[in-house]
Amino acid sequence: MPDNTPRPLPTGVAVAAGVLLAIPILALLIVPIYAKKGPELWGFPFFYWYQLLWVFLAASFTYLAYVLIERARREGRDQR
């Protein structure tokens, strides 16, 4: 079976991806950073729009992690 046993990710890539994924988790679980009323946006208190904004940010961070890992995987394959 050629090319059938992929290797684990290089440590650097794994760490970078891990950081990218940890950011949204921390940004939302540390509630005191956003549990406030102002500044408001279109009538939305900060507490509400901050969390909705993180929907997009979290998606971007996760996608970035995906790209990083994919690239590392592809390079890993090419080197064989």
Next chain:
Amino acid sequence: MSVVAAGSGTKVDGVALTVLLIFFVIVTVGGFMAAKWRRPESMHSLDEWGLGGRVFGTIITWFLLGGDLYTAYTFVAVPAAMFATGAVSGFFAVPYTIVVYPLIFIFMPRLWSVAHRNGYVTPADFVRGRYGSRGLSLAVAVTGILATMPYIALQLVGIQAVLDTLGLGGSSNVLLKDLPLFIAFAVLAAYTYSSGLRAPALIAFVKDTLIYLVIVVAIVYVGIKIGFGDMFKAAETKMSTKTPKGAATGVFIPNSKTYWAYSSLAFGSALALFMYPHSMTAVLSGKSRNVIRRNAAILPVYSLMLGLLALLGYAAIAAKTKVIGADGKPNAQLAVPHFFHDAFPSWFAGVAFAAIAIGALVPAAIMSIAAANLFTRNIYREYFKPDATPHEESTVSKIVSLIVKFGALLFVLSLDKQNAINFQLLGGVWILQTIVAIVAGLYTRWLHRWALLAGWAVGMVYGTVAAYHQKSAATAHFGGSLAKFPFTHTTVYIGLSALVLNVIVSVVLTLILRAAHVPTGEDATAPADYYSDSVPAVRPVPGTAGGLPEPGAARA
């Protein structure tokens, strides 16, 4: 029947009901036709019936997972909680459904790989193979089935809310009252039985299209007619109003007393979500690791929808929506259906109701399939008929999928519907206790199988007892999911406290058992299984009928 006249939905709304029925018929036909979609040579195996052949790509998986994870909980229970008591009981669902994706991104590809290599269909299959422990696997399977039932029950509550708004279900005759609900569920059961996972996968397209349409219209309406500023102001006023007992009605923005509650609900629910059998089922039906990773990046779109839907609970406050049910009693679950009914023409309210009802049917189907798979693989096959053929397995699963739905009905009848959101949180308390064995098992064999079993038992008992003691205005027991963390005054999600106890017991006992050299059991998985994207040797050649990978081979 004078009881009927007391409700706001005194008359059946013919137009809305007709629209709802049209969509229901479309979905039902689709559900039965789904058996023919990408038709395999034989539906008679769990790989086909229960996992749709494991061939779903990024887009189908996106709809399936979206249809699966965003349920009546999203459309009815979360806005209802927002309507009744505000952010801590409702809006935590937004961080919860955002935080879950990085977690899925990290853990699920490993689980997918090991499941694919070894032909695992359920999380308990994995635990069985990894730890060589029948007891631990049974614990995971039973927990999965148990936790799924209140979640399916929550879907029933959602459908009920719609029917109630339409003016159905007001009869004081118990049988007649729930008849429409029974019919809807019987139809669901029938097409799940015949088409398996393909049915909800196909219906999910309809569901999501409707939901997105409805939410966009609703938000534009709120922005123009009510105004976001006024909406939030109305909510803030309601939440800070004192109840007769002197406490505030709810929480508009958490303060230092409720930081931990908010954060632990979000984190605990996120951890629980991907341990549920139905999310595993949807993940395992994907065709590659990358399908899962890509989905982790694009699924948050649904969370935006969830957040906006949650705010409709506030919109209902601002619009002074009445939530008196057809039986004359107030019921917060009616907030969103009644809001649509009051604010929009009947036909559009019908579309919204269809979205909610179908939104409840899709996950209910997937959940019952997942619970049935657990029973078949990890109880029936393990304890009753070890040499069950794939055909027998799928037959048993189909029947169990029916039984599970009726178990859910029991939950609906026995728990307080006012706080239906607690159905899901109670299931979460239970399912969270399986995470130690599963997630730790994806990385290490260090934890001892018996220690894991003990930790699981401690978590289950603590979680259930703590939840049992929660009173609410309407019930003496199971009235909430927040309690003081043991030996502190900090209020946190019971599921998470139980998980902490679970981990402590597991680690301490592992140290003891390892020191005593108690056998740790056989590991049927290989290190390379966990990051492999390749098709394993045991996979059947596509097109060969009934070629279920033989898990026994990997376990032997």
